[in-house]
Amino acid sequence: MTKIKIVFSLLLVAAMAFISQSAIAGKVIKDGPLKGDGMQEPKEARLDSKREKAPWIESWYIPDGGYMENGGFGPSAPIDHIDEATKGKLTQPKLSTIEGLLMTKDVPLNFPKKHQLKGAKGTWKCATFEPAGGNGRNMSSRYGLADHSNFDTWQIIVIQAPENMKAIISPAQDDHVQIWLNGEKWHNDSTWTGHPTEVDFDIEVDLVAGGNVLLYRCGESGGHDYANMHMDDATMKKVKIFPTKKAKTQDDFFAEAASALSVGPAGKLPSTWGNIKASEW
Numbered sequence: 001m002t003k004i005k006i007v008f009s010l011l012l013v014a015a016m017a018f019i020s021q022s023a024i025a026g027k028v029i030k031d032g033p034l035k036g037d038g039m040q041e042p043k044e045a046r047l048d049s050k051r052e053k054a055p056w057i058e059s060w061y062i063p064d065g066g067y068m069e070n071g072g073f074g075p076s077a078p079i080d081h082i083d084e085a086t087k088g089k090l091t092q093p094k095l096s097t098i099e100g101l102l103m104t105k106d107v108p109l110n111f112p113k114k115h116q117l118k119g120a121k122g123t124w125k126c127a128t129f130e131p132a133g134g135n136g137r138n139m140s141s142r143y144g145l146a147d148h149s150n151f152d153t154w155q156i157i158v159i160q161a162p163e164n165m166k167a168i169i170s171p172a173q174d175d176h177v178q179i180w181l182n183g184e185k186w187h188n189d190s191t192w193t194g195h196p197t198e199v200d201f202d203i204e205v206d207l208v209a210g211g212n213v214l215l216y217r218c219g220e221s222g223g224h225d226y227a228n229m230h231m232d233d234a235t236m237k238k239v240k241i242f243p244t245k246k247a248k249t250q251d252d253f254f255a256e257a258a259s260a261l262s263v264g265p266a267g268k269l270p271s272t273w274g275n276i277k278a279s280e281w
Helices: 002-025 081-085 098-103 233-238 250-256 271-279
Strands: 059-063 124-128 151-161 165-174 176-181 184-189 202-207 210-220 226-231 240-242
Touching (some): 098 210, 184 202
Antiparallel strands (some): 059 151
């Protein structure tokens, strides 16, 4: 009788785990990338999935300041501030490519003075922040602010994949998230998720063998502010993600990601970078 109870208990635990996992998984959005202006909202039902234990990505490559006093995320979201800040040398889609990423070494973000973070120079660096860091305000805290309103932030990772493969990205944001990958926009959602580790949508994306550049923009109006993302476990076991927590500076980031970006061992940049420089003459 005791053995039967033990077996029954184990089966019950397994069944509950399966049900829980199924609830977390929900429906995956598979119709990307987005078409047209990319501002269409997801049609799927929100998952409202709490994932405190998910493999959240905590290290990112970020500009040294956001676009401040944006007038609220609503009117700001459709505007490509990267395009305006670089006079067309970079755009948000281009920034999500290896070519555009390499250009951040020499092309500063010159936001209008009234929209610049005090002390920012328009350069890029690495930052590590926990999903609930800064008391649920990791957009503010990454810049040493306690609780700022009405601004936009951008953050980048390089995903090094061993082969062409599908992956699932899962953002948690407050307020408006927009995500580009390899030059294409894959997600747009203007509704906050309610908690730094709560996911509303799982989005299937295409990774190519080698380096993949993901750009995550988040616009904030007031209250909590966070910009978080994790990927599915299967993908996390296969890929490498840069920057790591060891990287602090721009140079650290590019040194770490050299293999993904095809940077030669002698410090020579790839043909892509050579083409960029050649086009300037």
